[in-house]
Amino acid sequence: MPLIDVTIDGETHQLEAGTTGTTWFAGRREVVAMSVDGTAKDLSAPIPDGARIEAIILDSPAGLEILRHSATHVLAQAVQQVFPEANLGVGPFITDGFYYDFGNIDAVTPELLRDLEKRMKRIVKQGQRFVRRVVSEEEARRELADQPYKLELIASKGGHTAEGAGVEVGGAELTIYDNVAPDGTVVWKDLCRGPHLPSTRLIGNGFALTKSSAAYWKGDQANDQLQRIYGTAWASKDDLVAYQERLKEAERRDHRRLGAELDLFSFPEEIGPGLAVFHPKGGILRHAIEDFIVTEHLKRGFEIVYTPEISKGGLFHTSGHLPHYADTMFPPMTVDEEHDEDGAVTRAGQAYYLKAMNCPMHNLIYRSRGRSYRDLPLRLFEMGHDYRYEKSGVVQGLTRMRGFTQDDSHIYCTPEQAPEVIRELLGFFDEVLSAFGLSDFHLELSTRDPEGNNQDKFIGSDEDWAQATQVLQDVCVSTGLDLVADPGGAAFYGPKVSVQAKDALGRTWQMSTVQYDFNQPERFGLEYTARDGSRRRPVMIHSAKLGSVERFIGVLTEHYAGAFPAWLAPVQVELVPVAEAFDGYVDEVARRLRAEGVRVEVDHSDDRFGKKIRNAATQKVPWTLIAGGEDAEAHAVSFRFRDGHQENGVPVDEAIARIAAHIRDRVNTDEW
Template identity: 40%
Template structure:
């Protein structure tokens, strides 16, 4: 495999940069490692920009970074570009790849760049964020752009790529700036890897929770209500309620106590916590009686005040408080995406107050909870330990000690984990739970965060075994992350075919004739007594059409009712996948459904 770069102290350098700076390190070859793909995808972004420039000579470019889903480039053109234009851009990119253009790095001064791009306001915006006097440019053929790299040596190596979508983006991510165009793409060294990814994208489109949410009448959004504010329809509200009830019982049997905090608190509280200084841009504020209040983006401050309401003994620790807490966060308009990115959502949030000696056991207990829930929904998952971010409170000793404590807990159980450098919360390190869905995509969901900063800031205390006041450790914990996001992920994971225990409609009854409707209603009432939801499809359509309509609802159970079922008090249960039918008594049917529910406890 061809050598394309060097890895030194966690930093990726292309061969030209490594040579210019005299840097040696581990070889990076043209394989599918994360480092090699970063070099490839960054180079592919530039090749896309070159293709756009040849097709739209007036184009101006902002930035084109590598991101989790591949790469993108932000730019501005006079024409309107849509997904229909992507094949034309791809064709031009293939032409450029076939030219086998060398990709050349050279250094220049800030003054030269300012003069070169004097009529390019986007490049001037890029320059405003760079403080260095000596800058680097990358050139391939007639195209060049301000860039730090890393890049491949030649465009001939960029063969397996796909442009995936067009989006709008605010310049620099600032809503106050103009909206420009963004194109996303993906690239691999191996054509087979690309084909697998494209098939995954096609399957993802079929499973898109926004599409299924509309088809299954789960939720909707309304511009009059506001962006990022979902409206839960009856089907979706039933699904969500069932998920909440399963989790509620699971919390209680594990010793958690339900609490509820207010949705807004005086800003003084957020100043003490550090949210005001470190998270203010993500919060909403209002003035009441000339006093500023902050609408909560997190539940931790309220739970601290609940803990402080009473004098707690060490015998009461660990004390576990949980809440389905509604929070609000100011997300940019361009970032809204169905249930995945909203401005109001509900966390399955808990805060556990414990002694330092109990932290390890608490973390292990939480991870057991995570494991049981992931198994219920057939999710594979992995864990990452996220370390101190740039914006952080607390000294280095706290961060080192706490991060080591988290790793020791995981190591003691033989649990594998990765490291996310700088990905911690501003008040403490954390474990992030990342799940893998049915088509191989990874999603960030739950989190476990160890925090000694907030207890210190709020003077949180308990009475220790010597009768003295002591400071507890506070562990922030969410397993789903948020109900909205998790339901969106689960909808796509299941392709709308939810497990029986949380399906919004668990049974559809299809009476053959009007004379069979009364028995269907009797069964419906009996199921409701068992906390199970059903519908009756007795509309004025043919039997076959009603069965097909029921199948399209992706419900777990379809029951056909005719003369024999009414007379013998039985049901004809239809397997919609196998299109087979089985008969059983009414009592056997209800008992079977209850057994399914019982097997879904966590």
């Protein structure tokens, strides 16, 4: 046999031509697939000459994706055991799990989920092999003749992957995966790109079905309604249990639940979906956050502006938002329309839109007078109130809203100044997020799709996009932070870098963003006078540090499980007299604390002393100060901390100094 030269896990090897991954990795049970020049492949695939091969381990991110996608085939097989006439949709892996869409099945009940899970376990134990076959379009149609959605995928050969489901549509080849029983019988099949695990047995017992929901074929409400079944799959039972515990903890930390328990905010039905009201305690929390971020902008030379929340539609046509963003803007309202006695229009009205973004109005402020190179960089900042027409089904508490506030800034600068401006903003992001205890993050660079997909959603020349993308990438690389690519995720007017921060549960949230915009200065005719007297276009750098203030509060509430650091806590100190006789004493301590800017409540209720202590703990107050006879005589208080431990007999002067310093220094833990 001829020999081929390959690199496997960083080492050079000579192999016989035709050697498969199965043969090479036979001694490594943890290897479930292989990466061939960056593309995941089945172990059964031959290793090509000159390839760079890397093992894919079951519990690696790539291995878990393959595990979860393999689990979708087992789920679909189980469903067709119960409903032989079921129509198969798509079944991709998703973050932490998978789903599969089905038509022509009964409503999914908890009892059905339990039955399907049992059937899946039996299929897994059978050790069915996943066998890939390349088929012609005609063969695929013949084999899947009873599956209308699969036939539609085959017919729509447009060179894309359907819903991430691994279905090769319009590529060089169509592939079907057979599930082959130990006796060689093909027991099930699906149109799929793969790759898959070598055997269902490798799915093990680390999976579970979690829920079901309605879905539409291809996500279009005009299409058939389907039943979507969700599941999760992990490399081991222990990993599954750990994940389920994280879900329980996430439920305990849900900001909507805590918002009600701590009396922070609510979502009245009378106002409508995606719109929140902040109660006094939530209001002071929000004020503390907004006051901090405004102060930090002023320190860095930003100038505060204010703009209306409604505007003529022409403004958003100029900016490009209406042509490219209309479906996320609220429908217009007609203003100044006049009618005669019969109701006929005698004067046409003007369409006005709720503001979905602040940048068009900031452009008008820039354009309001002549600008010189000496004015640049010009830093405009606004706590802007914006409105976006999110569908009612996708709004979620404070994290996905229709009305929200952005700490939005726009920096106008020369192209030469742009790299340093962006570098300073990334440093600003770091300082802000670290101040709130969110210092574990990486960067994500969102660009146009390099494959050329959906190019009609972007505006501007290839040259401008390339330059803007390169500037952002170079600055990000220079920071030394991890940088992840997000092809196709850019705004329509330019590439974007976002900070992806981890919370206490390890979940990732998009926080700060910076965008390089070469389009709006052109569309609004923005200019500055250069040093040589010529008129030139500035570059516009969009950025938000918190993003949406409301969303940031939602994330922060879950990160701290409602036990906010003292500098943010709505009530920083709760004073509890042991008996009514000491009311005057604790009132005086409260007065002195308030004089130092500390947010204080005194519990003068008729509740028993023990219940007062429990109430303060339930409200997650950082410090409960208790005073009785010995404390009053010694001009002292007793500290009770959130973790339950107590420090008695602390002199009042010392207690006030310690509390004030802790708050002033913005310490994010309860430790002194």
